[in-house]
Amino acid sequence: MAQHEIRLDAQLRSEFGKGAARRIRRDNKIPAVLYGHGTDPVHLTLPGHETMLALKNANAILTLSFDGKEELALAKDVQRDAIKPVIDHVDLVIVKRGEKVTVDVPVHVDGEAAPETNVVVENGTLSVEADALSIPESVVVSVEGLGAGSQILAKDVTLPAGVTLAADEELLVVNVTAQVTAEALEAELAEAEAEAGIEKDESDDEAAEGDAPAAEDAEKTED
Incomplete structure (x- = not known):
């Protein structure tokens, strides 16, 4: 299933530095920077709760409303607090409708391997190229009935229509091993x-x- 666009009302900010960032976070908001497509970086303040909910989804596409205009954006880097469940800062990159983007998509394992085996996910994400508005939430890898010694490489993973592999074809994604008594x-x-x-x-x-x-x-x- 592809990602849905999430709308966020942002505000331009003119204060910078650690002190300004702390004040923004105390107000339950998140400092962010938006860049890309040859534009100068735009410093924004995002609503804290709504942004945290939006970024629970990997590769969420955000529609940012600010200064009387709208921009589509993809979260490039999310800096989270090491202790508290809060976001410290977000780097956003501008995307355009119809544009292809390269993203890391979570790997979801489905099915049951043969008895007395262990299923080891060697790489929990897979790099793919997809339309910015059709990024899959995950890629599914079936291990149904696979015996010990079976390996699933990146080239073996079935991708959704319109999505192409950007990772090394020989990348080991899932490894099925024998259980050790x-x-x-x-x-x-x-x-x-x-x-x-x-x-x-x-x-x-x-x-x-x-x-x-x-x-x-x-x-x-x-x-």
């Missing part, structure tokens, strides 16, 4: 420890078993 894992660990010269400490039970013959010999000697 507890016994095999313990054997591998023991082998690795032996190669590294690590001596494993005896458990209490093993130590007790080892001490038993010695105790018996002592009793015979006393007799």
Whole structure:
């Protein structure tokens, strides 16, 4: 499914710097910059709550209304606070209707692989080229019935109509591996420890078993 346009009322801003940005965020708004298509960067203030909801969708197309005009834009970089669930700043790039853009689209895995296998997503996104107003929300990769050793490369992924691959065709997207049993894992660990010269400490039970013959010999000697 393609992205929907999301309308946001923005405001031009003339104050810059960290202090100005903090004041904007305290007012529950987000500082942003809009650029592209040979235009000078435009510094904007975006509504905080509406922008956060819009940017939950990857590659959301925003219709920005400001200064009596409208611009279509794609979020190029979203800087989020390391602790609080807020957005610190957004870089936006202007897009035009009918224009092709290159974006990273999330990979969605569908289906069940064969029993006793693990499905490993090696790359959670795939770079594609699509019409700016027809960017898919995700690309679906089916692993239904795949056995251990199966690999899905970028060139194997079925893309929606009008969308072309921009990533390396040989990029590994999904890898299906055999499940490792507890016994095999313990054997591998023991082998690795032996190669590294690590001596494993005896458990209490093993130590007790080892001490038993010695105790018996002592009793015979006393007799």
